[in-house]
Each structure stands twice: as structure tokens, then as C-alpha cells.
Amino acid sequence: MSLNALSTATAGLAATQAAINVVSQNVANAGTAGYVKRTLSTVATGTNNSGVATGAITRSFDAAALKQLRLETSGAAYTSTxxxxxxxxxxxxxxxxxxxALDGTLNTFTQSLQELSANPTSAAARTTVLSNASALASQINGAANAVQNLRTGVEAQLGTDTRSASTLLSSVASLNAKIQNTTDAASLADLQDQRDQVINTLSGYMDVQTVDQRDGTVSVLTRSGVTLVDRGSAAVLTFDGHGSLNPNSTYSTDPTQRTVGTITATLPGGGKIDLGAPGAIRSGSLAAGIELRDQILPQAQRQxxxxxxxxxxxxxxxxxxxxxxxxxTNGVTASDTTITLPKMQPGNSVTFQVTDSTNTVRNVTLVASTTQSNGTIIPAGQTTDxxxxxxxxxxxxxxxTYFTQIQAALNTFNSDPASAPYKLPALGVTNGPATAANATLTLTAGGRVASAATASITxxxxxxxxxxxYPQLALFTDVSAAPPPTPRLFTGSFDSGSQLTGFAQRISVNPALSGDTTALTASSATDKSASGGRAQAIFTALTSAQQTFSSSSGIGGVSAPYRASVVGFAQDVIASQGAxxxxxxxLDDTQQTALSTAQSRFSAGAGVNIDQEMSNLIALQTAYGANARVLTAARDMLNQLLQI
Known part of the structure; x- marks a missing residue:
């Protein structure tokens, strides 16, 4: 027997023993979360490749499956939130x-109005109307406050999730540094398992992707391209929460205007990136929280x-x-609109339609004010359209003064560079007869007025x-939160900010009616004798008359105002929320199924299959026995030689 055979058998025993150790480790960690199956490669050595040596211990997994797992983890956290x-x-x-439900309480209120119209002399019927109106207002108050409580809760959760994500980024950087300095194959695989687990957990908070580096480290980036971890350096995430939120709390890219928290990534070089900006984080619980706080819940508030x-x-x-x-004229049709306006209160408006340069019909609304400068453009989020x-x-x-003031407002708009995106022709107004009671105006837009003007007057x-x-009645008023509670008319004013914003928290039954319920059944403006006409008019105003509701409510689409009765709008809001x-x-059920599928796919490639490992162990034991027999035969031969 040659010495080469002995050398080969000895090397084979060592390689087989190392492989058995790897199999044993796999079996022992079959139930360990995050453990990835190991394999040991062998390398041919010696003359004519007659020998063998142990190669590297590698982790066996499907990289594409791991990428998909992280993508689905992020999506599942987003949809679940x-x-x-x-x-x-x-x-x-x-x-x-x-x-x-809200529409049920509203229906109870309108039914009591019908009962009052049929029995206007009943004091009990008048009291029931006010009681039902108060219950409706209270339910709207409670729902609106609950919406803001949800926003406040989301704001707090964003702070918690941000801190957790920042800790995970730091852990990835720390593991990167350890991996760079580790030469032991088994220890290296353990560290890589830990790093993958950390990144998988991180993907539940935000959509991340990784880039493998030559030194064994990974870089972690958001899918929008922001680098959060580069080898041993990690960005620090912070969240400047604003505590309790209210209807006026909004996000803005301008820090001086922003009244909610945002996620700031401070890079190792000192640079800062606002991850709360739209599109910066696209999935995960953080993206869901930002969308809920800044879009979905504010839309519920607006409804x-x-x-x-x-x-x-x-x-x-x-x-x-x-x-x-x-x-x-010469085959060309031009249009303008004439309207006679009575005295207007702040928030009252006149609206007409104009065809712009792209042949799109746009609403132009002029809102009465006592404090705003002429021509101030009201932001789209605060308007109906x-x-x-x-x-x-x-x-x-x-x-x-309406002609002079409206013309000044239109002139300001026409000369403002901010008018360009509207693509409207030059807006103007022509004066007509005016008295202290009313003013007649003709609104023009280069002959491209598309509809007759209408005005809403309180x-x-x-x-x-x-x-x-009469028959109009301030049954519901706007009660300020500051003590003492002071009721005021709701007119949709913009003089102290948008009166509509947060009105759901402040709506209340007019306290003046509590002391004079006979106003509910007054026959006319001058006759207080009981009649069912006013109660019937209120019922009709709520159940049949069409109102214009803002596109920001999301009912009927977000590109144009929505017209419906008040009762119809309430029903549509509830149906919309249910849908x-x-x-x-x-969507969450579908995403959770996708996550489960991704987990199964990854586990199939990276998980330990006990049956397969047992089969490998039997093969290795056979190989070990064969190599041992060679060495045993060599020992016996040497013993025989020594006895000669």
C-alpha cells in the first residue's frame, strides 16, 4: 500500500468528519428561527487530484426568494397597518x-322634523327636534374627535417605529463590521444569519433593498434610493413627534409650516434627508402610518x-x-354672466365656470372676506373644488363696493405668476346698478364663461x-372651544383660517333655540304663530335639496365637487368607509397570503430538511467507514511488517 493511499484516506477522514459536523449543526438548528442551512464544499488536492481537503462552509439559500420575502414582508406590514x-x-x-350609525341618527332627526311639521303646536315635538339635533351634533363631534385620536395614535406609533428602525440600521452596520473582521467560516455564517434576520425585521418598517459588497458587507437602501447603511456606517433615524394632533395639523416640506412629525435620516457625513416626504418611503408600517396620518384620516375628518x-x-x-x-359675432360665440348680489357675509361666495386654454371647464369662486387681501388664492385643500x-x-x-373690490381681486390674480397653472383667460367684471341692498355685476373671461353665475348667501x-x-334658520352653529363657548354662524369663512376645517368638532345646536323653540314653527319672518311650514322646509333642505360638497372628501371622486342632499351625502360617506x-x-388578506407563500419558498431552499440531512449523514458515515478501513488495513500491514 502506497503512502499516497494513506494520505488520501487521512484527508478523507478529516473532510468527512468536518462534513458530519456541518450536518450535525444543521440538524441541531432545524427549529432555530433565521438559521440557514450550511453546506461544506470539498477541494481536490495532491498529485493527479488524488487527495481531498475541506473547502468553505456556505449558507444554502435562494437569493431571489430572500429578496421576495423582504418585499412581501414590507407589503404585509403596510396593508396590515x-x-x-x-x-x-x-x-x-x-x-x-x-x-x-351617523345616517341613522340623521334619519331620526329628519323624521322628528316631519312629525313637527304635522303637529307644529306640540311643545314636545319641538323639544324632540332639538334633542335629536343635539344628539346628531354630539355624534359628529365624537366621531371627529375619535378621528383625531387615531391620528395622534398613528403619530405616536410612527415615533416608536422610527426608533426601532434606527436601532436595526445600527445593528446591520455593527454586524457588517464584525463580518469584515471574521475569518472563522462557522462564525461568519452565524453573523450573516443574524444580519439577514435584522434586515428582514427592518423590511417590516420600510421598503429596503440590499447591495452585496466584495468585502462581505451589504449596503441597505430604500427603494427610492436613499442609502441607510454603507458597510460599517448607518444613518440615524429620528422623529420629531408633535403630540396631540388636531384638524389643522398637516405635513409640509417647509419645516416652519409643518405641524406634524417627520422622519429625518441623519447620514454619517452629517447630511439630513426628510423620509416623511411623499414617496421617500413606499411600503412598510412607516409608509402606512404616514399615509394614514396625512391622507386617509384627514379625508375622514374632511367628510x-x-x-x-x-x-x-x-x-x-x-x-x-x-x-x-x-x-x-362672425360665427364666433362669446359668453359672460350677470348676477345681482345681496349683502354677503364672510364665506359667502359667487361661482361661475370658465373654459380654459385647454378647453377644460373650471370653477371660479369669489369668496367674501373682511380680513383677507383682495385676490388671495385659497389653497385647493381648503376649498370645495x-x-x-x-x-x-x-x-x-x-x-x-363689490365692483371695485372684485375687480381688484381679479386684477391681482391676472398679474400674479401663480395664475399661469390655471390656464384661464383674463378674468374681469363690469359694473352695473348698485345700492346698499344689492349690486349687479357682469363677470367676464374673454367671452369664455361657460355657465351662469350662482351665489350662496347666508x-x-x-x-x-x-x-x-325665514324659512332659513341657524339651527346648527359653530361653537368656539375657548371659554366661554361663543356660538357664531357657519358661513364657510376664510377670515381666520378655514372655518370648515375642524367644524365637525365644533358644530352644536344653536343655544338661542333652546330658549325659544317656537322659532322652529314660526309662520313667517314677522308671524310667530305655529305653522308646519318651517319644519317642512328644513326637512326638504336636508333630504332633497342638493348641496355641493368638496372633492377633498373623496366622495364621488377627488377631481370635482360632489352634489347630493345632506342625507344622501351622509349615506355615501358611511358606504364609502364600509367599502x-x-x-x-x-387587500391585507391577499398580501398575507403572498407573505406566507414567500416564507414557504424561502424556507424550502434555506430551511433544514431532516430527512435529507439524515440521508447525507448516512452517506458520510459510509465514506468515513471506507476511509477508516484503509487506515485499518495500513495499520495491520505495519504490524505484520514489525513482527517479521
Whole structure:
């Protein structure tokens, strides 16, 4: 027997023993979370490759499956977070048609109005109307406060998740440094397992991707391209939470205007990136939290604000219509609109449509104000029509000044560079007869006016004015939170910020009616004798008359205002929330299934299969026995030689 055979057998024993150790380690860690199956490669050595040596211990997994697992983990955290809040919102608004839902409480209120119209002399019927109105206002208050509590909870959770994600980034960088300095194959595999587990956990908070480096480290980036970990250096994530949020709390890229927290990534070089900006984080619980706080929950607040505003204005406002004037010259048709405006209160408005340079019809709304500068453009998020134009004009001087003030507002807009995106022709106004009671105006836009103007005018002059605006009545008022509670008319004013924003928290039954319920059944502005006419008019205003609700509510689409009765809008809001919750739950179920599939796919390649490992162990034992027999034969031969 040659010495080469002995050398080969000895090397084979060593290689087989090392392989058996790897198999044993696999079997021992079959149930260990995050453990990836190891394999040991062998290398041919010696003359004519007659020998063998142990190679590297490698982790056996499918890189594509790992990438998919992280993608689905991120998506599942995103859909789960959204589905949880959507379910709470749905419960908050109630089941469509149920007595406890918003539309159920509204229906109870409108039914009591019908009963009052049929029995106007009943003091009990008048009291029931006010009681049901108060219950409706209280339910809207409670729902709106609950929405803001949800936003506050999401804000707090964003802070917690941000701290956790920052800790995980630091752990990845620390493991990268250890991997760089580790030469032992088994220890290296353990560290890589730990790093993968950390990154997998991180993907639940945000959408991340990794790039393998030549030195064994990985770089971690968001899918929008922000590098969070580069070898041994990691960005630090911080969240400047703002505590309790309110309807006016909004995100802005301008730090001086932002009133909610944002996620700031401080890079190793000192640079800062705002990860709370739209699109910076696209999935995971952090992305879901930002979307919930800044879009979904504010939209729910806007729905409640619109409902509250519709309730109040439907009972106090009257519509004034204008005429469309059309002329044709040499085959070219041009149009403008004439309207006679009475005295307007802050927030009252006149609206007409203009065809822009792209042949798109846009609403142009002029809002009365006493404090805003002429021509101030009201941001789209605060207006009824997000795609239209809303300008303020100073109406404090009464109808005799409307021509001058509206023309000044239109001139300001026409000369402002901010007017360019609207693509509107030059807006103008022509003066007509004016008295202290009303003013007649002709609104022009280069002959491209597309509809007759309409104005929304608040009839009562104050909450205590219960008869002047018959049949209009300030049944619901805006009660300030600051003590003492002071009721004021809801007119949609922009003089101290948008009155509509947060109105759902402040809507209340007019306290003046509590002391004079007979106003509910007054026969006219001058006759307080009981009649069912006013109660019937209020019922009709809520159940039949069409109101314009903002596109920001998301009901009927987000590109144009939505018209419906107040009762119809309430029903649509509840149905919308129910559908949103159902869709969110269905999407989450689908995503959880995708995550389970990804986990199974990854485990199939990276997990330990006991049967396969036992089969490998039997083969290795056979090989070990064969090598041992060679050495045993060599020992016996040497013993025989020594005995000669």
C-alpha cells in the first residue's frame, strides 16, 4: 500500500468528519428561527487530484426568494397597518342604515322634523327636534374627535417605529463590521444569519433593498434610493413627534409650516434627508402610518367637516342665480354672466365656470372676506373644488363696493405668476346698478364663461336672528372651544383660517333655540304663530335639496365637487368607509397570503430538511467507514511488517 493511499484516506477522514459536523449543526438548528442551512464544499488536492481537503462552509439559500420575502414582508406590514385603522374608522361611522350609525341618527332627526311639521303646536315635538339635533351634533363631534385620536395614535406609533428602525440600521452596520473582521467560516455564517434576520425585521418598517459588497458587507437602501447603511456606517433615524394632533395639523416640506412629525435620516457625513416626504418611503408600517396620518384620516375628518358644514349651511343659506349672456359675432360665440348680489357675509361666495386654454371647464369662486387681501388664492385643500380657482375679495363695504373690490381681486390674480397653472383667460367684471341692498355685476373671461353665475348667501345675520331669514334658520352653529363657548354662524369663512376645517368638532345646536323653540314653527319672518311650514322646509333642505360638497372628501371622486342632499351625502360617506374597510381587509388578506407563500419558498431552499440531512449523514458515515478501513488495513500491514 502506497503512502499516497494513506494520505488520501487521512484527508478523507478529516473532510468527512468536518462534513458530519456541518450536518450535525444543521440538524441541531432545524427549529432555530433565521438559521440557514450550511453546506461544506470539498477541494481536490495532491498529485493527479488524488487527495481531498475541506473547502468553505456556505449558507444554502435562494437569493431571489430572500429578496421576495423582504418585499412581501414590507407589503404585509403596510396593508396590515392600514386595514387595522380602516376597520376602526368603519366601526366609528357605523353600519349603513343602522340606528347607531351617523345616517341613522340623521334619519331620526329628519323624521322628528316631519312629525313637527304635522303637529307644529306640540311643545314636545319641538323639544324632540332639538334633542335629536343635539344628539346628531354630539355624534359628529365624537366621531371627529375619535378621528383625531387615531391620528395622534398613528403619530405616536410612527415615533416608536422610527426608533426601532434606527436601532436595526445600527445593528446591520455593527454586524457588517464584525463580518469584515471574521475569518472563522462557522462564525461568519452565524453573523450573516443574524444580519439577514435584522434586515428582514427592518423590511417590516420600510421598503429596503440590499447591495452585496466584495468585502462581505451589504449596503441597505430604500427603494427610492436613499442609502441607510454603507458597510460599517448607518444613518440615524429620528422623529420629531408633535403630540396631540388636531384638524389643522398637516405635513409640509417647509419645516416652519409643518405641524406634524417627520422622519429625518441623519447620514454619517452629517447630511439630513426628510423620509416623511411623499414617496421617500413606499411600503412598510412607516409608509402606512404616514399615509394614514396625512391622507386617509384627514379625508375622514374632511367628510365629517363637510357633513357638519352641509347641515349648517343647508338651513341658513339660499342660492341666488344669475344669467348667461351669449353673443355671436362672425360665427364666433362669446359668453359672460350677470348676477345681482345681496349683502354677503364672510364665506359667502359667487361661482361661475370658465373654459380654459385647454378647453377644460373650471370653477371660479369669489369668496367674501373682511380680513383677507383682495385676490388671495385659497389653497385647493381648503376649498370645495380642488381643480378650480378660489379668490377672496373684501366685502366689508357692502354691495356698493363689490365692483371695485372684485375687480381688484381679479386684477391681482391676472398679474400674479401663480395664475399661469390655471390656464384661464383674463378674468374681469363690469359694473352695473348698485345700492346698499344689492349690486349687479357682469363677470367676464374673454367671452369664455361657460355657465351662469350662482351665489350662496347666508340669510340670518347672527345666531340670535331666528326669524329674519325665514324659512332659513341657524339651527346648527359653530361653537368656539375657548371659554366661554361663543356660538357664531357657519358661513364657510376664510377670515381666520378655514372655518370648515375642524367644524365637525365644533358644530352644536344653536343655544338661542333652546330658549325659544317656537322659532322652529314660526309662520313667517314677522308671524310667530305655529305653522308646519318651517319644519317642512328644513326637512326638504336636508333630504332633497342638493348641496355641493368638496372633492377633498373623496366622495364621488377627488377631481370635482360632489352634489347630493345632506342625507344622501351622509349615506355615501358611511358606504364609502364600509367599502374602504372591506377593500383594505381583502387587500391585507391577499398580501398575507403572498407573505406566507414567500416564507414557504424561502424556507424550502434555506430551511433544514431532516430527512435529507439524515440521508447525507448516512452517506458520510459510509465514506468515513471506507476511509477508516484503509487506515485499518495500513495499520495491520505495519504490524505484520514489525513482527517479521
Amino acid at each position: 392600514k386595514a387595522g385603522i380602516a376597520s376602526q374608522l368603519d366601526a366609528l361611522f357605523g353600519a349603513p342604515g343602522s340606528a347607531a 365629517l367637516d363637510d357633513l357638519a358644514g352641509g347641515l349648517a349651511s343647508a338651513l341658513t343659506n339660499t342660492s341666488v342665480g344669475g344669467t348667461l349672456n351669449t353673443t355671436t 380642488a381643480s378650480g380657482l378660489t379668490l377672496t375679495f373684501n366685502a366689508s363695504g357692502g354691495p356698493t 340669510q340670518p345675520t347672527s345666531p340670535s336672528d331666528l326669524t329674519t331669514g 374602504a374597510a372591506s377593500n383594505a381587509a381583502a
